[in-house]
Amino acid sequence: METMTRFKALVVEKGADNTFTRSLKQRDINELGAGELLVRVRYSSLNYKDALSATGHPGVTRQFPHTPGIDAAGEVASCSDGSFAPGAQVVVTGHDLGMETDGGWGEYIRVPSSWGVPLPAGLSLRDSMILGTAGFTAGLSVLKLEWAGVRPESGDVLVTGATGGVGSMAVSILAKAGYRVVAATGKAADEGFLRDLGAAEVISRAEVMAGAERALMKERWAGAVDVVGGEMLAAVLKSTRYGGTVTCCGLVGSAELPVNVHPFILRAVTLVGIDSSRCPSATRLEVWQRLAGPWRPALLGQMATEVTLEGLEDEISRILRGGVRGRVLVQL
Structure with missing residues (x-):
């Protein structure tokens, strides 16, 4: 050329x-x-x-x-x-x-x-950039949940900041992979958008945060993809079920994490960091191949x-x- x-x-x-x-x-x-x-x-x-x-x-x-x-x-x-x-x-x-x-x-x-x-075969250049880093980050989060043993039959998976780039991609990819997705958002007007992407349930930020002042909250989530950070991530960790896994890939709420150790030592919750920049090549290729195939958003x-x-x-x-x-x- x-x-x-x-x-x-x-x-x-x-x-x-x-x-x-x-x-x-x-x-x-x-x-x-x-x-x-x-x-x-x-x-x-x-x-x-x-x-x-x-x-x-x-x-x-x-x-x-x-x-x-x-x-x-x-x-x-x-x-x-x-x-x-x-x-x-x-x-x-x-x-x-x-x-x-x-x-x-x-x-x-x-x-x-x-x-x-x-x-990857199955994607156009345009498709690949609709996915972009947001889709790749969401896909890497789903892969890490899968590696941690969180399966569709494990229970509900929460996505915070669900209308944003990473959040909306995570909702769609999880739904395509067979998970029951609960989308959390502060934008009530976008419930239809999230349900179209595959969310089985749409809840408010306030519902996620209810009871967050306690050391532990009611067990709800088999896994979660958090893009918000801060108090939201702390509440998600406190409400994740025994042995569940939460991935963390954003800080639009805050870079601080005001949480105690109870979710980790009493419920064996795992917090997994997601970094899309330095991801190893083999893992990067696997995520892109899945995004082009079984995980391609509908x-x-x-x-x-x-x-x-x-x-x-x-x-x-x-x-x-x-x-x-x-x-x-x-x-x-």
């Missing part, structure tokens, strides 16, 4: 007064960092981490100017070590993409070839709002306010 030397990208710049500006600019291929794999990006997505990078959060990105986008899918323009043939379709998520390495909000990325995953094409780079500004503000439902797909 023909490679352009100049390409369009959304660039975040830091001013002398520590303010950050975002604009579309023409960049040069030679400005990209080191790596064997050059990819012509066709689709990316918007994740909470992207919004933090786009607004200059130092916990995500410290070097500016910078192009965010922790997800990218497209065709191989070149690969100097021969790992991929030119024109091959690949997905890149996680690692350092979009953090200190220029990411998918540009028409090209250059990364180590080990970061690339061949597009309503995948309906789970995303599609925007161009020019339309990202409003979506960045919306996701930081917690106003995004499902996924935001970025079409390049």
Whole structure:
């Protein structure tokens, strides 16, 4: 395929007064960092981490100017070590993409070839970015529940923050895998959306938190996927059944965890951390293959709002306010 030397990208710049500006600019291929794999990006997505990078959060990105986008899918323009043939379709998520390495909000990325995953059979490039890091993180959470022995017959599985990117994906993947899913949300108006994704029951945040002041709560969940953190995660742990497992992959509520040891030493509850960035390659491939096959969300094409780079500004503000439902797909 023909490679352009100049390409369009959304660039975040830091001013002398520590303010950050975002604009579309023409960049040069030679400005990209080191790596064997050059990819012509066709689709990316918007994740909470992207919004933090786009607004200059130092916990995500410290070097500016910078192009965010922790997800990218497209065709191989070149690969100097021969790992991929030119024109091959690949997905890149996680690692350092979009953090200190220029990411998918540009028409090209250059990364180590080990970061690339061949597009799984059964997914288009567009499909892969509707899933993106959110779908991968949700899939990794379900895989870890399965590894811990939480099966569909074990009982109800709770998903917190269920209308967000990871939460909505987790609801859909768990339902497709045969679990009875209880979706927790603060957005009562989205109950229909969650039931369409496969939730058997939709409950409020208040119902999850009821009785959370106690050392232990009534046993309810065989497992849980938590994307909220903070007091919500503490309440989930206190209400998980004996021997159950809770996965933790987010902190939109808080990075603090105000919980005692009782769930762990009296109910043998397991808390499993989920990190999508440094996930081993073999596990990464397994999750993507399942997402393309038995775990593929039934309503995948309906789970995303599609925007161009020019339309990202409003979506960045919306996701930081917690106003995004499902996924935001970025079409390049």
